[in-house]
Amino acid sequence: MSTLELHDIGKSYNGVTVLEGIHLRVAEGSRTAIVGPSGSGKTTLLRIIAGFETPDQGQVRLQGKTLADNGVWIPAHQRGIGFVPQDGALFPHFSVAGNIGFGLKGSKREKQHHIDRLMDMVALDRRLASLWPHELSGGQQQRVALARALSQQPTLMLLDEPFSALDTGLRAATRKAVAELLAEAKVASILVTHDQAEALSFADQVAVMRNGNLAQVGQPQELYLRPVDEPTATFLGETLVLSANLEHGWADCVLGRIAVDDRLRRGHARIMLRPEQIQLGLSPQPAQRQAVVTHIDFAGFVSTLSLFMADSHETVEIKTISREGISVGSNVSLSILGQAHIFAD
Ligand SMILES: Nc1ncnc2c1ncn2[C@@H]1O[C@H](COP(=O)(O)OP(=O)(O)OP(=O)(O)O)[C@@H](O)[C@H]1O
Ligand SMILES: [Mg+2]
Incomplete structure (x- = not known):
């Protein structure tokens, strides 16, 4: 069964087409990577899935339920979708613990326990809990944003270049840890990245985006060895x-x-x-x-x-x-x- 289904999504800004004819299925608990050059429409597509942007046309369905269609609109906070945006976007006036625990329910003790567990999951030292976002490195901020998104136990996690602020070694280790973490929690995910090696190693399914279209969607090896055209081939390696x-x-x-x-x-x-x-x-x-x-x-x-x-x-x-x-x-x-x-x- 598919967790997410996108059917014929289109979007323009000021008469300029940014997305056109996007069809995509994300299987339950699976990992999809979207790769493509800067400005090709990757973030716009994630924002449409998350509910921060309306598509001009097409449908978004999650677990069989329509989230966006002609006349149907489920707001972002009711979608059960976690979103780690490209810039992390932490609440600047909340501590690390405040950010991670933002949407959590329960007693103070229960919340604390939950925050500790989430920090462990994303390999953040618990001593960072009382710091402010501006006191963290870029990579630490990204992991706080990830923990905050995980706290909502989403059925789908959207990750917009979540490892871009990490250096190469930490990046590979964090990517592996996040992939395992999502697999354990059976959360389907979509990762946006510029990095083709990251896409090929993270995903079960890779989608190559070019000028607002998905040029090719398939398994990593299939795309790498049998790309549809020359630009897709050179983009992947x-x-x-x-x-x-x-x-x-x-x-x-x-x-x-x-x-x-x-x-x-x-x-x-x-x-x-x-x-x-x-x-x-x-x-x-x-x-x-x-x-x-x-x-x-x-x-x-x-x-x-x-x-x-x-x-x-x-x-x-x-x-x-x-x-x-x-x-x-x-x-x-x-x-x-x-x-x-x-x-x-
Ligand atoms: N709110 C907006 N208003 C007008 N144009 C927009 C808006 N959001 C995005 N765009 C335009 O849509 C195009 C795609 O932008 P998008 O952010 O989706 O690209 P991207 O693939 O995520 O790029 P990058 O890899 O640099 O993050 C760009 O040309 C951008 O200028
Ligand atoms: Mg982007």
């Missing part, structure tokens, strides 16, 4: 895109003959490989494609190599894990793992 001629499940391209994932397509097409599909060997094998390294851009873990291909006399740039034995002038051989993906257009 490093990509080698090549022009090719297709026939009977094979592509002829600058790298030679490569197996492709659609046997029926023929003629000219654009195909893609992920860098991990290209393996470089230092002892050239006769059956493999030969190339000479003409340039190396070293960037630590990965390097970008320019390779002059012996057969086609063309140069391709590939990203690869840096290796000490490869230098300008090295003869290398290439082998391709798996199949190249063909773009639809």
Whole structure:
């Protein structure tokens, strides 16, 4: 069963379309990530789901109940949806404990117990409870906002870039902790992020937003390996895109003959490989494609190599894990793992 269903959502501001034809289903207890460039409409969509913004058209349903439709409008506080906004938005005149306990009911002792538990859940030191929001770091503020949203035991949690103020190590750890916490509480969630690796690792379902549309929705691996088009492919990770001629499940391209994932397509097409599909060997094998390294851009873990291909006399740039034995002038051989993906257009 779906927790959330969005049907044909549209929104404009001052005659400018910000969202158009948005369809999305979020399964019970599942995790969805929405990724997309700045200004593509991610926050606007979350605000419509939360009830802070009205859609111009379309329907929002939560657990079968209509929240927004022509003439139907359930206000934000009656939706049972937790929202951690992009800027945290804590109440500045309430302490940390006051913020987290804002909507809690019960005796003073019960509330205190609940606040302690919520602070533990989001890994906030209990000693911070009496501080004011401005006395916290950006990352701590985000975790207070998360604890406050969790206190309402929502059926759906909306997270708008909740980890953006954390440094890389803490960010990964917090993301994992939040994912586990939401799974334990069986709360479905939608995470908005700019970070494709974060989206791919957090979510069961990834939705790629571009110019107010969802360009593609699917499982992380499916989107990563079979993106609908080139912008979606490059948005989700490093990509080698090549022009090719297709026939009977094979592509002829600058790298030679490569197996492709659609046997029926023929003629000219654009195909893609992920860098991990290209393996470089230092002892050239006769059956493999030969190339000479003409340039190396070293960037630590990965390097970008320019390779002059012996057969086609063309140069391709590939990203690869840096290796000490490869230098300008090295003869290398290439082998391709798996199949190249063909773009639809
Ligand atoms: N209240 C508003 N009035 C007018 N325009 C708005 C309003 N809210 C959003 N917009 C416009 O809608 C577009 C999408 O904004 P939105 O905040 O949804 O983008 P976003 O994908 O969340 O971007 P970011 O990644 O930078 O947070 C932008 O062009 C923005 O200027
Ligand atoms: Mg935003």
